[in-house]
Amino acid sequence: TPVIGVLALQGDVREHAVALAEADALARPVRRPEELAEVDGLVIPGGESTTMSNLALAFGLMEPLRARVAEGMPVYGSCAGMIMLADKVLDGRDDQQSVGGIDMTVRRNAFGRQNESFESTVALHGGWATGLEGGPLHGVFIRAPWVESVGAGVEVLAELASGPAAGRIVAVRQGNLLATSFHPELTGDHRVHASFVDLVRAAAR
Ligand code: GLN
Numbered sequence: 001t002p003v004i005g006v007l008a009l010q011g012d013v014r015e016h017a018v019a020l021a022e023a024d025a026l027a028r029p030v031r032r033p034e035e036l037a038e039v040d041g042l043v044i045p046g047g048e049s050t051t052m053s054n055l056a057l058a059f060g061l062m063e064p065l066r067a068r069v070a071e072g073m074p075v076y077g078s079c080a081g082m083i084m085l086a087d088k089v090l091d092g093r094d095d096q097q098s099v100g101g102i103d104m105t106v107r108r109n110a111f112g113r114q115n116e117s118f119e120s121t122v123a124l125h126g127g128w129a130t131g132l133e134g135g136p137l138h139g140v141f142i143r144a145p146w147v148e149s150v151g152a153g154v155e156v157l158a159e160l161a162s163g164p165a166a167g168r169i170v171a172v173r174q175g176n177l178l179a180t181s182f183h184p185e186l187t188g189d190h191r192v193h194a195s196f197v198d199l200v201r202a203a204a205r
Helices: 013-022 049-058 062-071 080-085 191-204
Strands: 003-007 026-030 041-044 075-078 086-090 102-107 117-124 137-142 146-150 155-160 169-174 177-180
Touching: 003 013, 003 191, 013 026, 013 191, 041 080, 041 191, 049 062, 049 080, 075 080, 075 191, 080 086, 080 102, 080 177, 102 169, 102 177, 117 169, 137 155, 155 177, 177 191
Parallel strands: 003 026, 003 041, 041 075, 075 177, 086 102
Antiparallel strands: 102 146, 117 137, 117 155, 146 169, 155 169, 169 177
């Protein structure tokens, strides 16, 4: 059974731990480098990327996170977690740092004031590890980023299906790194987490 950490500096840690357990992984909170060293994969939850960045620096986790990403550890980032995995962040705070790893540019709080939080159908493309054959996802977006552009090595996994931001990229994968703008941990549909658990299993082999 894969042991998957949830970065527990800030954000909706508990909901991801529940979703991972329901997807047959052992979930562990990660706050210290020693805890990071013991997991097979990591979820970076939703929350506030500026705060997460500050705390990762204060807890001495930023460099260890970058090192494990460089080694190929699977990481799934949701919302603020997606921002943490982006090589480039637009509309970030000046001192905000990301872990990076996905060759993409994300825009923080991209959907604007009247749409800061909304729910929408998300149209899926191929490239998920497994398990997303069951049709579109219901996306919960909370002051979410969108993916403004991706490099050649990045697979686009999902776009918004409708509404003013239709066609915007909201899920991507680059190798063992997976990121979504939305929050599948809040919907009871754990296919995204199950797909990530399979990715962790495959990487461990
Ligand atoms: N707006 C937040 C940020 O910039 C992300 C919101 C979320 O994770 N739900 O980090």
